[in-house]
Amino acid sequence: MGKNLGTILIIGGIVVGLVIVGLMAVYRSEGSLTSGAATLGIVIGFLVLVLPQLGFGAYLLLRGRQDAAVAASAGKQRQMLGMIKARGQVNIADLAIDLRTSRDEVQRMVYELVNMGLYSGYVNWSEGTLYSSEASELRTLDRCKNCSGQLELAGKGVIRCPFCGTEYFLP
Structure with missing residues (x-):
C-alpha cells in the first residue's frame, strides 16, 4: 500500500512541477x-507544492x-517453523534451498x-540438522544427544555442546 501511494505521489509531484513550469x-x-x-512563481510552486509531495512520496515508497x-522475512520464518514442526528434523541445506536463502541466513533466522521464544529444539551445525524437541526434554538434558558430551549454557535459552558444536534451544 505504502509503495503504491508513494509512487503515485512522486508521479503527481512531477506532473505538478511540469504544469507549474508550463504555466x-x-x-x-x-x-x-x-x-x-x-522564475519566482516556479521557485515558490516547487517549494510549496512539488517538493513536499516528492518528499512524502519518497518516504512512503522507502x-x-x-x-x-520485513513481511518476506517473517514469511520465511513461518515457513521454516512449519517445516521443522512437521518433519521433526530438517537438514539445513534443504531449508536453505526451500527458503531460497543461504545457510548463514537460516542460522540468523534460527x-x-x-x-522471540518461537523455536525450541536443537541444532547440530556441523552435521547440518535442525531438530524439533519438547522443551521439558531439553530442560532435563545434561548430555549431548549427538556425542554424549557434557553440555554448557551458552546464552539466553541456548545450551551448547563444546565437543561437537550441537546447540539446544529452550523456549
Whole structure:
C-alpha cells in the first residue's frame, strides 16, 4: 500500500512541477509576467507544492519497501517453523534451498526465532540438522544427544555442546 501511494505521489509531484513550469512559460510568452516573476512563481510552486509531495512520496515508497522486506522475512520464518514442526528434523541445506536463502541466513533466522521464544529444539551445525524437541526434554538434558558430551549454557535459552558444536534451544 505504502509503495503504491508513494509512487503515485512522486508521479503527481512531477506532473505538478511540469504544469507549474508550463504555466509560467505560457504567462511569460504572453507578456503577463516578467522573467523574474516567472522564475519566482516556479521557485515558490516547487517549494510549496512539488517538493513536499516528492518528499512524502519518497518516504512512503522507502517505508513500503522496508515493510515488504520485513513481511518476506517473517514469511520465511513461518515457513521454516512449519517445516521443522512437521518433519521433526530438517537438514539445513534443504531449508536453505526451500527458503531460497543461504545457510548463514537460516542460522540468523534460527537465532531470531529463539530470541522471540518461537523455536525450541536443537541444532547440530556441523552435521547440518535442525531438530524439533519438547522443551521439558531439553530442560532435563545434561548430555549431548549427538556425542554424549557434557553440555554448557551458552546464552539466553541456548545450551551448547563444546565437543561437537550441537546447540539446544529452550523456549
